[in-house]
Amino acid sequence: MALLEIRNLHATVDGKPILKGIDLSIGKGEVHAIMGPNGAGKSTLSYVIAGREGYEVTDGRILFDGEDLLELEPDERACAGLFLAFQYPVEIPGVTNTTFLKTALNAQRKGRGEGELDAMQFLKFVREKAKPLGIGDDMLKRAVNVGFSGGEKKRNEVLQMAVLEPKLAVLDETDSGLDIDALKIVADGVNAMRRPDNATLVITHYQRLLDHIVPDRVHVLADGRIIKSGGKELALDLEAKGYAQFGGAAAA
Amino acid sequence: MVATPETIEQLRSVTDEKYKYGFVTDIEADVAPKGLNEDIVRFISAKKSEPDWLLEWRLKAYRAWLDMDSPDWAKLKIDPIDYQDAYYYSAPKIKDGPKSLDEVDPKLLETYDKLGIPLKEQEWLAGVAVDAVFDSVSVATTYKERLEQEGIIFCSISEAIQNHPELVRKYLGSVVPYTDNFFATLNSAVFTDGSFVYIPKGVRSPMELSTYFRINAQNTGQFERTLIIADEGSYVSYLEGCTAPQRDENQLHAAVVELVALDDSEIKYSTVKNWYPGDENGVGGIYNFVTKRAACRGRNSKVSWTQVETGSAITWKYPSCILQGDNSVGEFYSVAITNNCQQADTGTKMIHLGRNTRSTIISKGISAGRADNTYRGLVRIQPKAESARNYTQCDSLLIGDRCGAHTVPYIESRNPSATVEHEATTARISEDQLFYCCQRGLSEEEAVSLIVNGFCREVMQHLPMEFAVEAQKLVGISLEGSVG
Numbered sequence: 001m002a003l004l005e006i007r008n009l010h011a012t013v014d015g016k017p018i019l020k021g022i023d024l025s026i027g028k029g030e031v032h033a034i035m036g037p038n039g040a041g042k043s044t045l046s047y048v049i050a051g052r053e054g055y056e057v058t059d060g061r062i063l064f065d066g067e068d069l070l071e072l073e074p075d076e077r078a079c080a081g082l083f084l085a086f087q088y089p090v091e092i093p094g095v096t097n098t099t100f101l102k103t104a105l106n107a108q109r110k111g112r113g114e115g116e117l118d119a120m121q122f123l124k125f126v127r128e129k130a131k132p133l134g135i136g137d138d139m140l141k142r143a144v145n146v147g148f149s150g151g152e153k154k155r156n157e158v159l160q161m162a163v164l165e166p167k168l169a170v171l172d173e174t175d176s177g178l179d180i181d182a183l184k185i186v187a188d189g190v191n192a193m194r195r196p197d198n199a200t201l202v203i204t205h206y207q208r209l210l211d212h213i214v215p216d217r218v219h220v221l222a223d224g225r226i227i228k229s230g231g232k233e234l235a236l237d238l239e240a241k242g243y244a245q246f247g248g249a250a251a252a
Numbered sequence: 253m254v255a256t257p258e259t260i261e262q263l264r265s266v267t268d269e270k271y272k273y274g275f276v277t278d279i280e281a282d283v284a285p286k287g288l289n290e291d292i293v294r295f296i297s298a299k300k301s302e303p304d305w306l307l308e309w310r311l312k313a314y315r316a317w318l319d320m321d322s323p324d325w326a327k328l329k330i331d332p333i334d335y336q337d338a339y340y341y342s343a344p345k346i347k348d349g350p351k352s353l354d355e356v357d358p359k360l361l362e363t364y365d366k367l368g369i370p371l372k373e374q375e376w377l378a379g380v381a382v383d384a385v386f387d388s389v390s391v392a393t394t395y396k397e398r399l400e401q402e403g404i405i406f407c408s409i410s411e412a413i414q415n416h417p418e419l420v421r422k423y424l425g426s427v428v429p430y431t432d433n434f435f436a437t438l439n440s441a442v443f444t445d446g447s448f449v450y451i452p453k454g455v456r457s458p459m460e461l462s463t464y465f466r467i468n469a470q471n472t473g474q475f476e477r478t479l480i481i482a483d484e485g486s487y488v489s490y491l492e493g494c495t496a497p498q499r500d501e502n503q504l505h506a507a508v509v510e511l512v513a514l515d516d517s518e519i520k521y522s523t524v525k526n527w528y529p530g531d532e533n534g535v536g537g538i539y540n541f542v543t544k545r546a547a548c549r550g551r552n553s554k555v556s557w558t559q560v561e562t563g564s565a566i567t568w569k570y571p572s573c574i575l576q577g578d579n580s581v582g583e584f585y586s587v588a589i590t591n592n593c594q595q596a597d598t599g600t601k602m603i604h605l606g607r608n609t610r611s612t613i614i615s616k617g618i619s620a621g622r623a624d625n626t627y628r629g630l631v632r633i634q635p636k637a638e639s640a641r642n643y644t645q646c647d648s649l650l651i652g653d654r655c656g657a658h659t660v661p662y663i664e665s666r667n668p669s670a671t672v673e674h675e676a677t678t679a680r681i682s683e684d685q686l687f688y689c690c691q692r693g694l695s696e697e698e699a700v701s702l703i704v705n706g707f708c709r710e711v712m713q714h715l716p717m718e719f720a721v722e723a724q725k726l727v728g729i730s731l732e733g734s735v736g
């Protein structure tokens with residue numbers, strides 16, 4: 001059984017149809033990539049999966065590990081093992097990264113009926129996860145995303161993912177705005193998470209991330225529909241020919 | 253049975269009957285009838301075997317009070333309070349109070365549970381008649397011995413009046429005179445108890461005072477009087493209040509707190525209060541009118557007020573510092589949370605008299621529901637306060653769109669060498685922030701609590717450690733039901 005099973009998904013924002021019939025199946029242990037021009041509905045898809053208010057599903061269904069995802073609140077989806085790395089990470093003034101991570105991890109553990117980690121156990125755990133991402137204690141002590149550079153924000157999303165150890169991570173343009181070194185750090189972080197029983201959905205605009213996170217399947221999303229799917233060579237093809245061949249807007 | 257305002261009223265009218273006749277001369281009685289007059293003031297003083305000077309002081313206050321009007325300038329909607337319809341000494345116990353926790357408002361119990369308050373204490377806070385002796389009483393005794401070794405006096409103000417009359421006489425009313433304001437004057441006439449602290453020269457209090465206050469502050473009543481004196485070069489950190497809402501039949505609370513800091517001394521005064529706010533419509537809530545003032549009398553003296561206030565139907569409170577000594581420092585860190593129909597009008601006054609005096613004000617107001625929250629602050633630089641400095645920061649956070657936040661800074665500078673800075677911000681919790689937190693596994697309520705605690709961090713970090721943890725939980729609890 002697939003980990004994520006999306007069938008004929010239609011969704012509207014402010015009454016405007018954005019997703020117009022999406023079918024997507026991601027199996028355990030797989031990495032899928034969604035590529036597509038600006039405004040295609042990539043972020044909308046990620047928000048619908050995560051259950052954001054205002055993103056209304058008008059038809060279709062989403063199954064997550066066999067469970068009807070659309071029945072769950074956003075926090076319940078998170079506890080069930082769904083993680084979204086935001087295209088635009090949000091600032092939370094006054095809340096340190098450590099506090100945020102600890103609160104989130106313990107909320108999820110509680111949601112799953114596991115015991116909470118105490119401060120010492122947690123600190124050890126988070127430092128282990130932060131080190132390979134080049135995140136030191138100073139960054140852990142700063143308020144969540146406040147005053148972070150673009151690259152720091154993206155690395156911070158990957159840290160959250162590493163700490164929360166989701167079953168399915170959806171990365172929404174985690175590569176945009178990164179230089180090549182930062183890109184490699186992020187990709188290594190994602191690769192380090194790969195397990196036979198979890199999966200990753202990488203949303204990206206550019207092929208270059210896929211040199212580092214090699215996908216099993218690539219899908220092209222344009223105007224709210226998946227118009228083509230293929231292996232990793234599809235990404236190279238897109239890079240060479242652009243999105244124009246699919247009748248969508250040119251890549252920005 | 254839960255003591256709703258109606259049942260309290262009914263019981264009162266029954267018990268009133270018993271005290272209709274001939275009480276005034278009968279100081280053997282443990283209760284005084286409803287109402288306020290000179291005889292009641294004499295009764296209280298006699299009950300406590302007070303010296304004549306104190307009775308005279310109370311009577312002067314009472315007479316001054318008769319000529320005063322209840323203030324109406326604060327941005328509060330207050331139903332008139334009938335002062336003759338209240339007890340000023342040992343109100344009769346409500347015999348039909350809850351007999352066990354089964355009879356207590358489940359909502360209240362839920363809150364106790366969330367705060368992790370032990371069962372015994374829960375019974376006690378909820379007003380269940382129990383004879384249990386708490387462990388903390390023996391803890392308190394141990395503390396007392398330790399403090400005595402250092403020469404620190406820490407006792408009820410009634411005991412201090414008996415055992416240290418010279419100190420009480422010298423300092424009582426020296427910061428908040430009996431003529432000060434309507435509520436302080438009323439308090440001066442009828443106060444029944446409160447705390448007294450004296451820290452001798454050069455002594456640093458080895459512990460936070462009143463960490464066991466949760467138990468001991470219970471019966472200090474509605475007119476509490478606190479007096480803290482830090483002698484030269486001494487230091488004390490004092491904690492007031494508790495995070496648990498207390499069932500209380502007294503609608504009006506008018507406390508007075510006076511702090512005196514002599515040369516090179518420091519007083520840190522922290523308050524966490526969670527008054528019973530009344531129901532969603534504010535019915536049954538507590539009116540909280542407190543006069544808190546510190547005199548930084550000595551050179552290089554320092555007082556810092558830190559408060560986290562939530563709960564009461566109406567809060568009217570301006571902890572203040574009079575910076576008399578040269579180089580003295582006043583600080584005010586405040587979090588005020590209002591939800592539902594609560595109203596808070598709070599802030600501080602920093603009065604700079606001495607040279608090089610400095611003050612810092614950080615105020616964080618959070619409003620949710622239909623609540624109103626006003627910061628009202630005065631910074632006054634007197635002509636002799638050469639090079640005085642003030643920094644004020646007032647931040648408001650709104651949750652929902654039916655609540656209000658208001659900032660009213662008064663700045664009076666009479667010395668051109670002074671520096672006064674004021675910053676104010678208003679923000680709303682954004683949908684982006686809530687969704688971000690929920691996506692990480694937090695419920696909406698946990699998300700609000702986390703975001704609000706972040707907003708309050710600059711204040712919370714001034715609280716003593718163990719208090720801060722409780723205060724953080726309290727922030728979350730007091731905002732429950734504010735989203736969604």
Ligand SMILES: Nc1ncnc2c1ncn2[C@@H]1O[C@H](COP(=O)(O)OP(=O)(O)O)[C@@H](O)[C@H]1O
Nearest residue numbers: 013014018036037038039040041042043044045
């Ligand atoms: N909150 C919103 N309100 C109205 N329209 C929106 C909103 N969010 C996205 N859209 C519209 O939905 C479409 C898809 O947007 P989005 O999912 O962000 O695309 P992508 O991530 O592929 O660039 C765009 O036409 C965009 O203008």
Ligand SMILES: [Mg+2]
Nearest residue numbers: 042043087173
């Ligand atoms: Mg997008």
